Amino acid sequence: MARPMQVSRYWRHFREKYMLIGGKCENGHVHFPKRSVCPVCGSRKIEEIELSGRGKVLSWTIVRNPPSGFEYYKPFPLALVELEEGPVVLAQLTDVDPEEIDFGMEVEVVTKKIREFEEDGIILYGYKFRPPVE
Amino acid sequence: MRKAVIIGAGMTPVGEHWKLGLRDLAVEALLNAMDDAGIDRVDSLYVGNMVSGPFVEQENLGALIADWAGLGNIPAVKIEAACASGGAAVQEGVKAVLSGLEDVVAVVGVEKMTDAWPSDATRYLAYAADAEWELFHGASFVALNALIMRYYMKAYGYTEEDLALFAVNAHANGARNPYAMFKRPIKVETVLKSPYVADPLKLFDASPVSDGAASVIITTPEKAKELGVPKEKWVEVAGMGRAIDTISLASREDLLVLKAAKVAAERAYKMAGVTAKDIDFFEVHDAFTVMAALSLEALGVAGKGEGAKLAKEGQIAIDADYPIQTMGGLKARGHPVGATGVYQTVEAVLQLRGEAPSQVPDAEIGLTQNIGGTGSNITVNVFRRV
Numbered sequence: 423m424a425r426p427m428q429v430s431r432y433w434r435h436f437r438e439k440y441m442l443i444g445g446k447c448e449n450g451h452v453h454f455p456k457r458s459v460c461p462v463c464g465s466r467k468i469e470e471i472e473l474s475g476r477g478k479v480l481s482w483t484i485v486r487n488p489p490s491g492f493e494y495y496k497p498f499p500l501a502l503v504e505l506e507e508g509p510v511v512l513a514q515l516t517d518v519d520p521e522e523i524d525f526g527m528e529v530e531v532v533t534k535k536i537r538e539f540e541e542d543g544i545i546l547y548g549y550k551f552r553p554p555v556e
Numbered sequence: 557m558r559k560a561v562i563i564g565a566g567m568t569p570v571g572e573h574w575k576l577g578l579r580d581l582a583v584e585a586l587l588n589a590m591d592d593a594g595i596d597r598v599d600s601l602y603v604g605n606m607v608s609g610p611f612v613e614q615e616n617l618g619a620l621i622a623d624w625a626g627l628g629n630i631p632a633v634k635i636e637a638a639c640a641s642g643g644a645a646v647q648e649g650v651k652a653v654l655s656g657l658e659d660v661v662a663v664v665g666v667e668k669m670t671d672a673w674p675s676d677a678t679r680y681l682a683y684a685a686d687a688e689w690e691l692f693h694g695a696s697f698v699a700l701n702a703l704i705m706r707y708y709m710k711a712y713g714y715t716e717e718d719l720a721l722f723a724v725n726a727h728a729n730g731a732r733n734p735y736a737m738f739k740r741p742i743k744v745e746t747v748l749k750s751p752y753v754a755d756p757l758k759l760f761d762a763s764p765v766s767d768g769a770a771s772v773i774i775t776t777p778e779k780a781k782e783l784g785v786p787k788e789k790w791v792e793v794a795g796m797g798r799a800i801d802t803i804s805l806a807s808r809e810d811l812l813v814l815k816a817a818k819v820a821a822e823r824a825y826k827m828a829g830v831t832a833k834d835i836d837f838f839e840v841h842d843a844f845t846v847m848a849a850l851s852l853e854a855l856g857v858a859g860k861g862e863g864a865k866l867a868k869e870g871q872i873a874i875d876a877d878y879p880i881q882t883m884g885g886l887k888a889r890g891h892p893v894g895a896t897g898v899y900q901t902v903e904a905v906l907q908l909r910g911e912a913p914s915q916v917p918d919a920e921i922g923l924t925q926n927i928g929g930t931g932s933n934i935t936v937n938v939f940r941r942v
């Protein structure tokens with residue numbers, strides 16, 4: 423994985439990854455990321471919705487043996503976060519003491535660096551979640 | 557309708573095969589299965605494999621293996637369904653026989669994992685997850701299963717100790733299997749003392765990175781008779797089911813239900829005309845201890861949230877009501893990912909022929925369940941003694 427990946431591969435998802443844009447079907451089912459068919463009712467009439475980024479920790483783990491490309495960041499917490507609009511999102515937690523993570527802990531979205539590729543490679547940014555900052 | 561029977565089974569030991577490559581393992585298992593059936597030609601070959609491209613820079617496995625096994629100009633393809641590739645390949649082989657298009661079909665499952673650097677292996681296995689929405693965030697497969705494990709323990713009040721019992725049972729059975737990677741019984745403490753890989757999941761909650769290949773030969777009863785294969789060797793493929801679920805864990809309707817296994821099992825039970833009660837042994841996909849618990853629930857052996865209770869009550873041992881992992885399961889036999897479903901099939905065949913090293917007494921019907929992804933692609937097969 424030493425070679426930098428194509429920028430286009432990551433850039434095509436920048437709206438989801440920087441702004442948490444999801445989808446909402448005509449029957450009000452909200453999902454993330456946006457799909458062309460609603461997974462609940464099958465409707466294809468789906469509009470974009472910007473999610474608030476506020477949610478609660480559903481489950482979490484501490485990744486100690488990550489896939490290659492993430493060795494530099496280990497160990498890091500990874501969680502399933504249930505957003506207030508309903509969808510569940512998988513993301514890293516940040517700015518938190520691993521000991522303090524708990525079921526139902528309130529979190530908010532923040533844009534952070536996800537990883538760097540090696541020299542001449544691109545730097546990936548995306549959403550992570552942290553305890554709310556007042 | 558035609559019937560399908562397995563007339564030959566073969567495998568290599570599971571382990572770290574430094575001296576053998578993917579083709580060596582696959583050819584060895586395949587020739588063992590053909591020798592077991594007493595045949596020297598087949599109509600076609602289906603190869604179960606998950607990630608040979610990244611692991612050993614080799615795709616086109618159909619041509620590679622058929623060529624090197626000397627099978628001539630037959631049709632041969634690779635079947636991929638993540639870690640369920642082996643179970644899926646067996647099903648494709650059976651479908652070819654049932655359709656009437658092919659009479660004698662070989663299936664081989666193979667994976668060569670130890671040629672890769674460990675963190676790269678972790679990455680390749682995560683290719684079965686959703687690349688953009690899971691692997692992008694650094695999720696390993698172990699981590700995704702750890703998220704399920706923590707949630708399962710919280711939902712039903714189980715401890716790490718409770719789930720460790722699945723590993724203990726697998727190792728107890730694997731200790732008697734000459735083909736197993738780990739032939740050593742372990743205690744609950746062994747699991748609890750092993751390091752966290754992704755909390756609360758520990759090294760001994762997980763199956764190992766391994767190399768191996770397994771193979772079966774499938775045909776019809778009529779053809780088996782014509783080929784002169786003694787009836788004691790026949791095992792009927794009585795039922796099959798396969799289904800998918802959302803590829804990413806975050807999109808699951810219920811984190812604690814293996815919906816794909818449920819749907820697949822219903823189909824397999826219906827085709828075989830049996831219920832969970834009729835099954836004498838279960839080879840479930842215990843890549844992680846929590847998956848064994850969830851599998852028992854999805855297969856209708858245990859109620860929701862009660863899979864781990866079966867282990868606590870001692871009901872999963874060879875001589876108990878619901879024997880599972882009779883030859884060690886993924887945990888102790890080893891888990892060469894794309895080969896696992898075929899290993900499970902070979903082990904079911906041995907049990908039903910009465911040739912298993914840890915034999916379930918009078919076993920007549922057995923079930924194998926093979927999970928791809930975090931439950932996103934699952935096959936269930938039911939086998940019956942002829």
Ligand SMILES: [Zn+2]
Pocket residue numbers: 447448449450451460461462463464465
């Ligand atoms: Zn909808």
